[in-house]
Amino acid sequence: MRATVIHGAGDVRVETVPDPVIREPTDAVVRVLRACICGTDLWPYRSMPASEPASRIGHEFIGVVEETGSDVSGLRRGDLVVAPYMFEDNTCDFCVEGLTSSCRHGGMWASDGFDGAQGEAVRVPQAQGTLIKLPVGPDSALLPSLLTLSDVFPTGHHAAVTAGVGPRTQVTVIGDGAVGVLAVLAARRLGAERIILMGRHPERTSLGRAFGATDVVADRGQQGVEVVRELTGGDGTHAVLECVGLRPAIEMAFGVVRDGGVVSRVGGPQYDEVPVDFRMWTRNITLTGGFTPARAYIDELLPDVLDGKVEPGRVFDRTVDLSDVSDGYRAMADREALKVLVVP
Numbered sequence: 001m002r003a004t005v006i007h008g009a010g011d012v013r014v015e016t017v018p019d020p021v022i023r024e025p026t027d028a029v030v031r032v033l034r035a036c037i038c039g040t041d042l043w044p045y046r047s048m049p050a051s052e053p054a055s056r057i058g059h060e061f062i063g064v065v066e067e068t069g070s071d072v073s074g075l076r077r078g079d080l081v082v083a084p085y086m087f088e089d090n091t092c093d094f095c096v097e098g099l100t101s102s103c104r105h106g107g108m109w110a111s112d113g114f115d116g117a118q119g120e121a122v123r124v125p126q127a128q129g130t131l132i133k134l135p136v137g138p139d140s141a142l143l144p145s146l147l148t149l150s151d152v153f154p155t156g157h158h159a160a161v162t163a164g165v166g167p168r169t170q171v172t173v174i175g176d177g178a179v180g181v182l183a184v185l186a187a188r189r190l191g192a193e194r195i196i197l198m199g200r201h202p203e204r205t206s207l208g209r210a211f212g213a214t215d216v217v218a219d220r221g222q223q224g225v226e227v228v229r230e231l232t233g234g235d236g237t238h239a240v241l242e243c244v245g246l247r248p249a250i251e252m253a254f255g256v257v258r259d260g261g262v263v264s265r266v267g268g269p270q271y272d273e274v275p276v277d278f279r280m281w282t283r284n285i286t287l288t289g290g291f292t293p294a295r296a297y298i299d300e301l302l303p304d305v306l307d308g309k310v311e312p313g314r315v316f317d318r319t320v321d322l323s324d325v326s327d328g329y330r331a332m333a334d335r336e337a338l339k340v341l342v343v344p
């Protein structure tokens with residue numbers, strides 16, 4: 001089969017790789033219908049040294065079950081399924097507690113010899129726990145929105161949930177990437193009364209407005225902090241969702257959070273230190289967020305996607321064939337595209 005392989009920064013190729021086969025009785029083989037490119041895929045695309053061994057890539061997919069191992073029940077050949085960005089048994093103590101990202105039998109796609117999602121098919125370990133059956137056909141118009149359940153929509157949701165967003169909450173979302181605008185959608189879905197989106201790309205912030213942002217602040221740094229504080233009577237907001245992952249973003253987050261408020265960070269922070277100083281202690285600021293337990297959230301988010309109450313798939317603004325996947329990477333890296341759908 002053909003699959004995407006990354007050889008180094010800027011060097012993504014489609015190559016012939018071994019067909020996936022059932023190796024463990026808990027496996028399934030899934031033919032990929034739709035995959036996509038994640039902001040985190042851009043990290044190696046921007047910085048992977050050519051000296052590192054080439055690696056499969058991609059961790060978001062929807063597909064059709066082709067084959068199941070003898071221990072897999074509840075799934076059959078022909079079922080349409082979505083997979084979260086990592087596989088998990090969904091039965092261990094962490095999974096039962098809702099922390100599927102810490103699953104004792106979990107692992108990541110495209111690492112340790114496991115298939116990546118940007119290819120024609122995937123061997124799925126722990127298939128019964130990992131795969132969620134979707135009650136739609138392979139040509140459903142809902143596929144893009146259902147695909148966001150793999151990672152990006154649950155990640156926006158995780159930011160909002162860990163920050164305690166609900167009715168009467170005022171929220172600031174930092175970042176107008178795919179995670180940021182879906183954090184807006186998630187905060188709106190949870191009932192937030194006001195959502196200030198900090199971003200400076202007009203086509204992305206207008207999607208953020210369509211998803212429920214009530215205010216858009218294009219300023220950054222101290223100026224951005226001051227504008228948000230002016231909008232909120234000087235206080236800042238109860239919840240701040242940091243969806244960028246860079247040091248200036250977390251600094252802004254602590255600048256715009258209200259006393260007693262919560263800062264949540266998702267999407268893989270690229271900084272080692274956070275500005276939680278004595279002043280933040282006196283202000284009773286909480287820092288939370290983390291690695292998204294996507295599997296645990298899909299059951300909650302799926303019905304609203306199926307009903308059309310939310311349309312997270314609107315983040316996809318470009319579609320490429322698998323053979324053109326390198327162009328998809330380039331378009332996302334150059335910020336020509338917000339999020340790219342890949343059709344094998």
Ligand SMILES: [Zn+2]
Pocket residue numbers: 088089090091092093094095096100102103104105106
């Ligand atoms: Zn588990």
